[in-house]
Amino acid sequence: MSFFSRSPWILHYDGSSCNGCDIEVLACLTPIYDVERFGVLNTGNPKHADILLVTGSVNERNIDIIQNLYRQMPEPKVVVAVGACACSGGIFARAYNIQGGIDKVVPVDVYVPGCAARPESIIDGVVQGIAALEAKRKKTA
């Protein structure tokens, strides 16, 4: 086991959404769930991040932003799509400005379902993201 599983730093981006999943992601940091127990940090800086956690769907305006954030993250990196909108476009899927899920613009490693996704399932998604991160590190090392 490497240090990646003990210190996954997260960059959270919220696309086109109702902000429900956004709030649930922040709930993970509160005393009830306290993800810092597992070494998880919400960095807010793509160059420090290991996991890109995206809530909400892709629209015309945020394609470049998501791709830019993804490109700025150093290897190894994984993307976790949180909630129905990030997975497939969700309830907004047929709106005129929506492209669909996050996998339309960047490769997604873990899909976390739910509307809104519960904090327990978000933490579970991050744990699966860590496994994917570990696999990528072994491939590049």
Next chain:
Amino acid sequence: MSPWIYGALFLVFAPVFGGLLAGVDRIVSARMQGRVGPPLLQPFYDVGKLLQKQARQVNPVVEPLLLGHVGFMAVSGALLLGGTDLIFIAFIVALAALFLVLAAGSVNSPYSFAGAERELVVLLASEPFFILMMAAVCKVTGAFTFAGVLASPQLVAVQLPGVVLAFLLVATIKLRKSPFDISMSHHPHQELVSGLTTDMSGRMLAYVELAHWYESALLCAFMVLLFNWSIALGFVAFAIAYALEVLVDNSTSRIKWQLVLRSTWIATLLFSGGNVLALFLLGR
């Protein structure tokens, strides 16, 4: 035993001390916020991970500058314990900090650049104090080396209570604690994205973290200078001071750079300067 052995020991054990201190800091901070917090060794896991991660340099000059930063920070502690002149140490610490400013200023990110400018401001705020502190310690004990100060029968803190007070304030800058952490957000905060370290990834960030551990250990050594009756007394004083710093960090919000500069200079002039002046007037 030659004092240089203590210098070598500092090079090896200061990062262990600084890393454990950072781990305790994160647990205590979490408990203050009603959380459990990460494991004690979390800072070591973080640095271990950063060393395994890809390091992207925006400007190839960043890595040598950051190596200079961590190198001079480590060497300043080793020189202090090795018996070098105290005033000289104050200048080397400032030089080490300047390397970080240059590294952060050499990239294009406006956040990093703003962080570098603010770091210069906090250097301007803290450095006069450290020079005055060293001069005051030399004046009280008549010694210019670490071992000399420790051998002095005078307890420096009793003679210089004002300097101890000002040290508590200025240490907030050096430990990167709120309300003075304007140049770089340390873990729980997000100011200017990450200020100075915005464009540093992988091992670059690990160097900054390592230098910070050395700096924490160096501040502990400064505390031993002020409480020079025994090294244990200095450690106890540092532990109390650090607990206060964590409390202040968790209960204050960040202030503007003008107020940082004003408050630290007023503390330096009023507490430390007044203290030294009083000693002169009392004829000691």
